[in-house]
Amino acid sequence: MTGMGKMAVPIGVVSIVLMLVVPLPAPVLDLLLGLNITASLLILLVSMQIKRPLDFAVFPSLILVATLFRLALNVSSTRLVLTDGYAGKVIEAFGHFVIGGSLIVGLVIFVILTIIQFVVITNGAGRVAEVGARFTLDAMPGKQMAIDADLNAGLINEAQARKRRHEVTAEADFYGSMDGASKFVKGDAIAGIIVTLINLIGGFAIGVMQLGMAPGDAVNTYSLLTVGDGLVSQIPALLLSTATGIIVTRSATEGDMGSDLIAQLGRFKQPIRIAGGAAIALMLIPGLPKLPFLIVGGLFLFMASRITEVPPVDDEAEAAAAAAELEPKPDSPEAIAEKMRVDPLELEVAFDLVDLVDPSRGGDLLDRVKALRRKVAMETGLVIPLVRTRDNLDLAGSQYVIWLNGVPAAKGISPPGTILAIGDNLDGIPGKNTREPVFGLAAKWVPVELQRQAEMAGATVVDRSSVITTHLAEVVRQNAADLLGREDVRLLVEMVRRTHPVVVEELTPTLLTLGEVQRVLHALLEEGVSIRDLVRIFEALSVRAKTSTDLDGLVEAARSALGSAISHPYVTPDERLHVFTLEPGFEQRLLESVRQSDAGVVLALDAGAVDALVSGCSGLLEEAERAGLSPVLVCSPQVRAALARLMRQILPRLPVISYAEVSRTAQIETLGVVSGAVAIR
Template sequence: MSKVAVPVGVVSIVLMLVVPLPSAVLDLLLGLNITAALLILLVSMQIKRSLDFSVFPSLILIATLFRLALNVSSTRLVLTDGFAGKVIDAFGHFVVGGSLVVGLVIFVILTIIQFVVITNGAGRVAEVGARFTLDAMPGKQMAIDADLNAGLINEQQARKRRAEVTAEADFYGSMDGASKFVKGDAIAAIIITLINLIGGFAIGVIQRGLSPADAVSQYSLLSVGDGLVSQIPALLISTATGIIVTRSASDADMGTDLLGQLGRYKQPLRIAGGAAVALCLIPGLPKLPFAVVGGLFLIMAARMKEAPVVDEEAEARALAAENEPKPDSPEAIAEKMRVDPLELEVAFDLVDLVDSARGGDLLDRVKALRRKVAMDSGLVIPLVRTRDNLDLPSSQYVIWLNGVPAAKGISPAGTVLAIGDNLDGLPGKPTREPVFGLPAKWVPMELQRQAEMAGATVVDRSSVITTHLAEVVRQNAADLLGREDVKLLVEMVRRTHPIVVEELTPTLLTLGEIQRVLHGLLEENVSIRDLVRIFEALSVRAKTSTDVDGLIEAARAALGSAISQPYVTADERLHVLTLDPGFEQRLLESIRQTDGGQVLAIDAGAVDALVHGCSGMLEEAERSGLSPVLVCSPQVRAALSRLIRQVLPRLPVISYTEVSRTAQIESLGVVSGAVAIR
């Protein structure tokens, strides 16, 4: 019904411009116009924020068009019949006392109030509000993205906030334009009233032969009454417009805020009441009005309770202490038992890296790391809990993974890490770069320039810790993917590709099985960003088998050359190691299926030849600055990768179908069961 009512109403308003209305119907519509304007004013005072009345700009246009249509209808009746209903007649005779001069004066005063004061002020506020809202929009969007990246809000909350920011900008932009409707309506009311005055006087004198006095009495008073009837609701709408655009966001309506904020303090009321009483002492001024008003203010001040001065920080601390569970309560014990997936502990002298007030940017870098890992691997790592530990030795930090120390390092205060081979001439503490094990030295910060001139790569302390943390995350990405994370990823795909998710889970695979597949991909440093293609491949494979190795290989086949792309050099070269065909066939025949997946059942001599052949060529390639991959057939890849990962985790194993289509393949050697062939 509501979908039809508004369009029918707008069409009816347009028809009123051309179709004559009986005076009885006009009376009804004039009453509706005044009542609707009053309703709009009251609603604008009850809302808590402007967006709660987001339809207001469109409502202004409809209300303006309705008033103009009523003006046209009433003008037609006044000029043709000399009578436009009892409402206009009452305003023309009773409200202004039958005096044309009084009516014109009241009409002009109302017009000045609406046009000069309210409409102009509301239009200016709407224009400034629209400009400031649009200027602040990028900053608000960036703040939302920052909260999302920091994990303070989820994706759904971020979408809601973005929608609110966009809606706010649209609303103030619309209000800037809608205020022009109100201004134009005030101008139109003046012009229409002047036309009615001149036209009615001319018709009365020329066509009907009335005397000028009778023409003024009959037509001009009706024209003024028509102007007053239309001007009163227009004034109400203008006031509502001013209230809407000047309304600030609040937890209460305007009336509650007004009384609460004006009556919050006793002293202003007491001074205002005393000033009103003091005016009674001025000779010639009436005593009673000022005495009554001053007395009321003083009584109100005496009955009020002084608002206490609230220390918000102390109140917040007290509230936090009150809500904090007791040390021996089950909640407190459970909180201490909770194991965080990822923690960073720093010694007491590394706190400056965490404290932003002292210039520390470690927390900001950790947030940026979470974003980078998500973009690279598709894994949204959990929030990194950072805390200080007084028991740690000086300058040391520890990275914890699921409650177990995963890596340790040092970052002495007042130093930078110089990485290079020619560091003997620099004072400092020799060490090893924590990620790649390169020779390095912690040198005083003031010698940073000298270290750079010596050819060393200089890294600040925060970068060392962040890089170390990134390497730990990369090596243990699979262990950081929990069941809740998988559910979040599935829901993310469901929002954009619902059919893909509905076909896959829970009909074909459970969340646990999907987690095992994603876990297997992350173990081999395969990005899971392209979840749509992965899920589509799993849907096809799961219809025939739910074997985890088979599901992983199906997902890898769907990703194809995207797997080998990270190993392609800047000059579009992919350096590969391959297997001797005979040896590869032997490996294929030795594959056995176990509960833990496919394994190679080969003798120790063949394993030793395989490992030594791969490690020798890998070390030779790394000395040349290359990062090769081992390429084999898809049938043997899973079992071979499981073996290689145990002894050479830095050597990726890919299948022929995963080789980049655009890169130039450069073979570094062939591995056989006996010796390495170069």
Template sequence: MGKLTKVAVPIGVVSIVLMLVVPLPAAVLDLLLGFNIVASLLILLVSMQIKRPLDFAVFPSLVLIATLMRLALNVSSTRLVLSDGYAGKVIEAFGHFVIGGSLIVGLVIFVILTIIQFVVITNGAGRVAEVGARFTLDAMPGKQMAIDADLNAGLINETQARKRRQEVTSEADFYGSMDGASKFVKGDAIAAIIITMINLIGGFAIGIMQKGMAPADAVSTYSLLTVGDGLVSQIPALLISTATGLIVTRSASSSDMGTDLLDQLGRNKQPVRIAGGAALALCLIPGLPKLPFLVIGGLFLFLSTRLTEKPDVDEEALAAAQAPDEPQPDSPEAIVERMRVDPLELEVAFDLVELVDTARGGDLLDRVKALRRKVAMETGLVIPLVRTRDNLDLPGSQYVIWLNGVPAARGNSPAGTVLAIGDHLEGLPGKPTTEPVFGLAAKWVPAELQRQAEMAGATVVDRSSVITTHLAEVVRQNASALLGREDVKVLVEMVRRSHPAVVEELTPALLSLGEVQRVLHALLDEGVSIRDLVRIFEALSLRAKKSTDLDGLVEAVRAALGGAISQPYVTPDERLHVITLDPAFEQRLLEAVRPTENGQVLALDGHTVDSLVRGCTELLDQADRLNLSPVLVCSPQVRAALSRLVRQVLPRLSVISYNEVSRTAQIESLGVVNGAFAVR
């Protein structure tokens, strides 16, 4: 059936176009005229049965095809009327029926039908379609913002949001198409009038001049055919115009039009009862026939006794009654729900709401969604939905990033400005500040001076990018705090679907879900991506058979990941900049390693720790001046304890072992730390 439809529709449209130039026999024309009337009636009935306009989304295109078909039939019938004086039995029968022995009466009825279609229905439907298209387009930004808000609040998922966005777009496209389709109907009405005039005038001329008919015979013959032809085309046009009006005036509902009509008109008895009484009262007017009004009034009064009046229902109370499990506002369950802490929240001041409002060009929500995808690809952590809300208590231009109910970071983003980052910004007006992620000197300058700031050598960042970058840095620094037990379970199930043997061997036989979570936390704390869960789980399975010591598990995973750990620090030209330890000093550190309940630590005196920190800091400062990101390389035996110490004083310096150095990168040493000073 589907293949037949794909072929039949194009063939039908091409055939309609051919009808404009190819003569049709009278018998074929009768068949097509009958089909046209029935098809128009079908379209009208379907438009009355739909529950919302989008259920008949093909209607605008169908109007164009139906209009083209009526015009093609008009051309074919005109050709037969003017050439043969006969256009089939359908047109002749309609002509006899309307004229009824009087040409004047027939023409008047035809003109009235045309006026009804053109002036009343077509114009009204066109106006409603135009207004509907305008209002739908104006409402699109608000609807899109509501969908994004529901998505960020976790009320809907990405699939539901995509479906709702598609519905909003389809609705706008439909009403825009309906605005154009109404012009087809209007043009069809005008064309019908013109064709009818041509048939009358041309028929008289041909009958008298070419066929030698008497004027009365010519008028009788061609007026009958013209009125019949016009009526056969006007009836389908009137049906299509009515369907157009029904479609554009139809609001979304859970029932078809007939059900809604009876339900809403008969919702209350009183109006029906009053209407029946008014009909009976008209019988008291002298001269009016009493029987029609007695019948109508009695019928309405009878209907009022049969109607079942529906009581007014408080929908909120009904919803509360139907949801007995819904906690009361002051119940312990409701209080606990309000106490629930979101893992990640972004709170903005009143003047930053425009960054969230898509209707005003705000793209912050889209950037936050893109950030979630980017962080997932970089770290393997699917961060929870970021709940974005406004806070009138915040000072103007301020935003706060909350992590598990605690403010993790805050910043400013003044309206009408951009952030210019650079060292030579004295000549630009604005408020000096510090870039929130890297601590670079910056200045908030007016947005209209963006070009001047770029010419001054500054890096210019818009407000949404500043907030998104700050949020990304908070997420990376606190990635382990965002990886909950339920998240680990989801990751384990994801690996189980593709590598069931790996998961079955690891948990719960060797490690519990909590122990796996501890390992993943330790990796995230050290900036190691957990995307390659299969290799991580395989390494854990092998190590856990010997020991479940946390540091041992983590080092086993790092050894399995190998060069993937150092790859993020490799420059585009395949260079890895490293800081190394003097062998003698590294041996001292190895001798100072002590096991504890929380992992290995270095038992060093204050002087040695100070020398280590000063040496690393000096080399890091040199690297910063060269715009490099080095790593500290040491032996695997001391790496865990050294990393735990360095993270406390120099969190931006990563510590890797020799086994984790990329084999394809070219190693460049920035210096050696010997416990007393750094050596270049």
């Protein structure tokens, strides 16, 4: 069937074009006129059965083809009328039926049909299509943003978001096409009027001047054919115009037009009863016939008696009632268990910060938190759980608390009516001195009305929602490893399985259990390594796990596979990587002190060596941070794991990477060398 449609449609369109120049015999014209009327009726019925306009998305193109087909039939019938004075049985029968013995009556009826189509239906449908196209295009950005917000919030997946974006684009394209297609219908109505005038004038001239007919006979003959031809054309045009109006005025509902009409009118019993009573009351007017109004009024009253009025349904109230019924009782084990549940990530705000989370009051904190989940996922490869946000009346004014696995991880303030100005030259601006919560920079909470003054003083101005969101983002990054649960790992594995099934099948559960994979990913996140490239990580684990499942060995194998991607976050915009190195003799001493323990490889150093290492790294790091730099400590791969474990305890701000993980494209700039005695600049 599909193959036939692919061939039939192009052949049909080409045939329609040929009809404009190739004469058609009268029997063939009769067949095509019957097809035109039936096809137009079919289009009208289909337009009444659809639930939403996009269910009939081919309609704009169908209007063009149907209009072209009808005009081709007009040309063919005009050719037969003017050349033979006969255009087939269909046109002749319609002419006799409409004229009914009176030429004037026939012409008046034809003109009325044309006015109805052109002035009422076509113009109205064109205007609705134009407004619909404009409103749809204006609403398109908002719909796209709503889809992105649902995707960021985790309410829909990528496939659903892609489908909804396609529907939004298709809807805009449909209404834009309908706006243009309505012009075809309007032009068709104008063309029908012109063709009718040509048939009348041309037929009269041919009958009198060429065929020698009397003027009265010529008028009767050609008027009959013209009216018949025009009626045969106008009826399908009227059906198609009506279908166009129904399509563009159709709202997306759960049923077709007939079902919606009966269901929606049937909700209102009283108006139908009043309408029936009013029809019967009209019988009292002197001179009006009583039987018609009695029949109509009785019919309406009978309909009202048969209708069972359904009270309006409050969907929100029903949903709330259903939720209340399903909600466990306060003393039930389910309710107690629900309160015992610990959310991985929570944000509590004081009573005077509720405006930040209330959209009706302009608060956008919830939207920013949703966007944060996507940003963190792109940076770390970890899809953090939904952040539970709630108010806490026990908190001091302007305070917020970030909870991690049921434990307060960070606190801060965000006073209402203020903005945070970050800078050193703020003494002349009134406000409350503070520290920026993420980097500890000197800052001041200043009134909103002084924002311009703070900017002129060279300060970086941050609004209250951004302060909380940035603080939350930093807490998430620092504790990403603690947010990675077993269920999260399972979802990540399934995500890789969909695109690289062989990689997952080779790794788990054959070589490593899900728990062992979690330990490796946890260790990578703990060292600030993104686990976004899971395919390379899993491939490296598969190779390493065939010889050993030692955790440190697995982690180093994964780091080796990631390579320069590990140092890339520390590369500056001008492609520079600032590093500290170890003095070769001291590095050899560290390598000789590497020992295996239950906690993994460690450095068995004496107190003096540890002090030298710590003091050397601390001095260099403080000097680099004063210069606004973010350096890394580079060492050999054999000592990296043990050295990193030690540095995480005493100097967690300093990342430790191996020579194999240094970026191959960045320019290396050494800031100092750490020795067993003193740091060398």
